Amino acid sequence: MKDPIIQCDQLSVSLGGMKVLDKVTLSVNDGDFLGIIGPNGGGKTTLLRVILGLEAPSAGSVRVFGGSPGSFPARIGYVPQRLFFDRDFPISIRELVLMGRISNKKLFQHYNKRDRENADQAICTAGLERLADRRIGDLSGGELQRALIARALAGDPELLLLDEPTASIDPQMKTTIYDLMEHLKEKLTIVLVTHDTGTISRYVTRIASLNVTLELYESALSPNRDSLSALYHYPVNTVVHHSQVSRTIDHP
């Protein structure tokens, strides 16, 4: 049995004096497609940030590829949720995607032919060939989201971390993003965070619900809509000391 790609052990994180993650234990193995669901403010993004090394745990441990978080940037592709960048930035999709190659490059090294080929390939995978030379400001939300996935793929990662890839895009686009995931899970280990409980269960191999504490469900359960809904609410009931995070979205 190979070592897990991500190993969280009794992981707790406090941000600004508030416990965001409490004793989360989780392992992600090679080839997994793990979906993590939970309400907003439940700590989903924080968990990804800890795995990326952007946030330090206050207790417990995290190992990623057997090392501390942030040790192997080239092996991880990250698709952030919030767009910190400026939509008017003078940059084309091609160059945006090329930036995904930076984790494979040394300081001072310029991008070469191989980097450009990898970026073009990632653009094809994301189905953006026709738009490759457009400025990012000209794209729709869904197209931009696919460009960000292409950026993550350009670095040839082994692990793909996606934070709410379907938030703020229309339902039709959502399906194409999930279809892309379906295609990618053949080659990659994927952790996808979402509050989009309805769609995700069809695609993932394992599912976890996170609301400060984490509950992991193995594939054998293959939760249907009702059980998923129940699971979604389950941890909420256990966390009564955070009024602001115990709010849940009504499930249809």
Added chain:
Amino acid sequence: MLHEILAFEFMRNALLAAILSSVACGIIGTYVVVKKIGFISGGIAHTAFGGIGLGYYLGINPLLGVIPFSLFAAIAIGLMSKKAKVAEDSAIGTFWAVGMAVGVICISLKPGYAPDLFSYLFGNILTVPTFDLWMILLLDFFIIGVVWLLNKEFLAISFDEEYARVSGLKTTALYLLMLCLIALTVVVMMRVVGIVMVIALLTIPAAIARMFSRTLPGMMLLAIALSLLFSISGLWFSYQFDLASGATIILVSGFVFFLVHAWRLVSASLTAQ
């Protein structure tokens, strides 16, 4: 007529200063605009006045005082806002005023009249000495060299600093280096438009260029061209109407800036109809 103007050595120097400073200004101004760090750049520029006062007090070329001083200001402001959890605008505002205060104290401690200090504050492209031109040329080469070596890193931290960090870049070090380049650009521009107005020439050409550019290098080239256009036409107006050169250059830039935006607004409302 051009022959006539260029017959004067000070005019040739002024033209050279305009060309050399436009190069630094277009390249670094582009980063200032896309990374939205204009206010930090203004802070560094004003703090640099302390270096001029210090240089004057020590009796050395103020340019030699201002280079270490502005580099120190860049690193200190950058570290304070990144690491010490000081609100960025408080850090900038404090350095801004403290730097000016140091300059004023140093100058007042030195007996006698300081005739050309005014030109550091408000610029006088007509009095750039040849030594300063060589310094500006050297700084230009340094800035171009660093940007050429680190263009992919600077693009990454300008675009999305957090993603750059996740990609394994030393973002804080790169950011501080970028601020140091801004400090050196301030030194370069100081002779042309002066410390007080440097921020305008650093941002206006790049801000206009951004509206017409698809790539960062394209934006840099256009910003260089615009900066050159503003400097030379400003210089010409100041010569024709006997006005202060630094202020005239800024007024020309500002006028074009407003003109471009007004044209944008009008054309946008016309297409909307």
